[in-house]
Amino acid sequence: MKTAYRLSILAAAAASIGAGFLATSSAQPPQDKMYRPPEATIYRDAAYRGPAVFIGEAKPNLGLSWPVNSIRVASGSWELCEKTRYRGACRTVDRDTPMLNNVLRGLTIQSIRPTATGGGWNPNPPANDQSTRGNFAEFHTQPGTNGYRAPACTSGSSTAACAARTADAWCRSIGWNGSAREHMETVGGREYLADVLCVRSGY
Numbered sequence: 001m002k003t004a005y006r007l008s009i010l011a012a013a014a015a016s017i018g019a020g021f022l023a024t025s026s027a028q029p030p031q032d033k034m035y036r037p038p039e040a041t042i043y044r045d046a047a048y049r050g051p052a053v054f055i056g057e058a059k060p061n062l063g064l065s066w067p068v069n070s071i072r073v074a075s076g077s078w079e080l081c082e083k084t085r086y087r088g089a090c091r092t093v094d095r096d097t098p099m100l101n102n103v104l105r106g107l108t109i110q111s112i113r114p115t116a117t118g119g120g121w122n123p124n125p126p127a128n129d130q131s132t133r134g135n136f137a138e139f140h141t142q143p144g145t146n147g148y149r150a151p152a153c154t155s156g157s158s159t160a161a162c163a164a165r166t167a168d169a170w171c172r173s174i175g176w177n178g179s180a181r182e183h184m185e186t187v188g189g190r191e192y193l194a195d196v197l198c199v200r201s202g203y
Contacts, residue, residue, distance in 0.1 A: 036074075036075040036076075037075065037125075037187065038056070038075055038077070038078065039055070039056050039073075039074040040054075040055045040072060040074060040078050040112075041054050042055060042068045042070075044066040044067065045069050046070050046098055046099045046101075047070060047098045048096075049070075050069075058112070058113035058114065059113065060084055060085045061085070061110065062109065064109075067108050068080070068104075068108075069099065069101065070097060070098050070099060070100055071096070071097050071100060072096045073093060073096055076114045076115070077092060077093070078093050078094070078113070078114055079091070079112065079113050080092075080093060080100075080107075080112050081110065081111045082104075082108060083110050084110045088110075089107055092115060125149050126144075126148060128141070129141055129142045129143060130142070135200075136200045136201075137198065137200065138174075138176065138197075138198045139195070139197050140196045140197075141194065142194060143170050149192040150170055150192060151166070151190065151193070152166060152184040152192055153166055154166060163182055163183075163184050164179065166193060167179035167182035167196045170196065171196065176199060177198075177200055178199060179196050179197060179198055179199070180197045180199045181196065181197035183195045
């Protein structure tokens with residue numbers, strides 16, 4: 001019954017949204033253009049020389065056979081730790097550093113991850129939520145909280161079941177009974193809710 005209801009709700013939502021929704025969903029606001037996920041490149045040698053590895057997400061185990069001696073930070077702020085899984089002594093770097101020995105003080109880096117502060121970076125990108133409301137349902141392209149995208153799963157792996165529970169909770173937080181449809185979208189290596197259809201009842 002839930003599947004049939006979802007299909008009927010989706011059909012009704014598509015009919016009500018029509019060309020107007022397609023026109024609004026393609027727009028990209030200035031804050032989306034300004035958002036940059038954290039990016040850095042680490043180098044074996046000082047002065048950005050030798051073998052290099054691009055880093056665009058948290059790496060709990062770098063698995064490198066060589067030490068890290070310099071880093072270029074394109075965006076964000078990065079925590080560099082001497083042990084895997086961000087254990088042991090750690091240092092934070094938020095700018096290009098040609099000689100890490102001055103910062104790391106002899107540490108050999110085994111893990112690296114972006115931090116939530118520094119460089120103007122926020123772990124959640126801004127929400128560009130385009131919504132269309134009907135009598136019995138409301139469609140959201142990028143659900144958000146306090147202006148930022150809602151993660152697909154707040155704990156554990158971002159599975160479809162977890163995203164469904166998160167979408168249900170998000171819809172209830174804005175006055176609906178739950179979600180009849182939701183998707184996940186990857187941004188900067190993280191999964192966020194997308195295309196959520198909140199419904200009044202019977203979902």
